[in-house]
Amino acid sequence: MEKLNETFAALSHETRRAILARLKQGEARLSDLTIPFDISQTAVSKHVRVLSDADLVIVEQRGRVRYCRLNAEPMKAVTEWLKDYQNFWPEQIDAATLFFGADGD
Amino acid sequence: MEKLNETFAALSHETRRAILARLKQGEARLSDLTIPFDISQTAVSKHVRVLSDADLVIVEQRGRVRYCRLNAEPMKAVTEWLKDYQNFWPEQIDAATLFFGADGD
DNA sequence: CGCATTGTCAACCAACTGGTTAAGTGATAG
DNA sequence: CTATCACTTAACCAGTTGGTTGACAATGCG
Numbered sequence: 053m054e055k056l057n058e059t060f061a062a063l064s065h066e067t068r069r070a071i072l073a074r075l076k077q078g079e080a081r082l083s084d085l086t087i088p089f090d091i092s093q094t095a096v097s098k099h100v101r102v103l104s105d106a107d108l109v110i111v112e113q114r115g116r117v118r119y120c121r122l123n124a125e126p127m128k129a130v131t132e133w134l135k136d137y138q139n140f141w142p143e144q145i146d147a148a149t150l151f152f153g154a155d156g157d
Numbered sequence: 158m159e160k161l162n163e164t165f166a167a168l169s170h171e172t173r174r175a176i177l178a179r180l181k182q183g184e185a186r187l188s189d190l191t192i193p194f195d196i197s198q199t200a201v202s203k204h205v206r207v208l209s210d211a212d213l214v215i216v217e218q219r220g221r222v223r224y225c226r227l228n229a230e231p232m233k234a235v236t237e238w239l240k241d242y243q244n245f246w247p248e249q250i251d252a253a254t255l256f257f258g259a260d261g262d
Numbered sequence: 263c264g265c266a267t268t269g270t271c272a273a274c275c276a277a278c279t280g281g282t283t284a285a286g287t288g289a290t291a292g
Numbered sequence: 293c294t295a296t297c298a299c300t301t302a303a304c305c306a307g308t309t310g311g312t313t314g315a316c317a318a319t320g321c322g
Contacts, residue, residue: 060169064162065310069238076245083268095311097269102309116268116319124245131239133174138236140181140229170280188298200281202300207279221289221298 056133059126062106067091068099072108075122082111082118161238164231167211172196173204177213180227187216187223 062068071085082100086093100120103109107126112119167173176190187205191198205225208214212231217224 054171056174057169057171060165064165064169066159066162067310069161072242076241081268091310092312093269094271094313098310101270113269118269122242122245124242127239127242128246131236131243134232134236134239136181137177137227137229137232140227141233172280186298196280197282198299199283199301203280206300218299223299 055126056129058106059108059130062102062108063130065099065102067096068103071096071099071103071120072122075109075120079119079121082120085120160231161234163211164213164235167207167213168235170204170207172201173208176201176204176208176225177227180214180225184224184226187225190225 063072067089070089074080074085074088082097083093085100086096089096100109100111100118104111104120107123109120110123112121168177172194175194179185179190179193187202188198190205191201194201205214205216205223209216209225212228214225215228217226
């Protein structure tokens with residue numbers, strides 16, 4: 053229930069969405085995530101903490117390295133929540149077009 | 158771009174999602190929105206402000222009354238963003254089942 | 263062992279959030 | 293015109309967020 057709060061809040065930051073986007077390409081070390089962002093490792097660590105608290109990222113420690121991977125499962129609840137608002141989209145485009153692509157995105 | 162930040166942030170509060178849910182049933186005065194929530198009118202006013210800043214609610218003043226109505230349009234961008242993560246859902250259920258219902262909603 | 267690598271924790275900070283109460287504004291009913 | 297209704301604005305407050313730096317812990321290489 054209030055899980056949605058956490059998920060939405062976690063997704064409401066550019067850097068965290070960028071981290072998730074990066075993780076779509078596969079596992080990454082925490083230190084790998086630090087490089088592209090112009091913030092300290094501590095800051096990245098905090099963002100990853102927020103994401104893992106929200107279950108959007110799973111952190112696994114192997115040796116001295118933390119490996120992060122994506123867990124998109126909580127996004128299901130968000131998608132379900134959004135579903136209830138599709139009827140209220142302004143020009144009621146075919147949802148299938150958006151979700152599955154008409155003929156290329 | 159950073160619009161998504163605002164949308165996600167606006168959606169990350171229970172009360173604001175409840176306001177949106179209420180507005181699915183149609184237009185409401187600001188004072189109508191205050192009643193079901195155990196907070197002051199000022200607090201509701203602030204929540205509505207956040208929602209209207211995020212373009213999720215359109216406030217129209219007629220006489221001395223502010224009427225609020227839902228604008229689900231920004232949710233399209235959220236849905237599009239989420240679309241890129243469907244492939245990463247754990248047990249890859251058929252998206253059509255979730256979005257359009259298996260046999261009625 | 264000794265030391266670099268990888269990351270956390272603690273303390274601090276400024277800015278934002280979500281709530282309050284009290285005062286102010288502006289439209290309408292009488 | 294005055295009072296009331298429907299809000300907003302202002303001031304305040306505690307707690308959270310997002311960032312910093314510096315010290316610490318744990319792993320693994322040589």
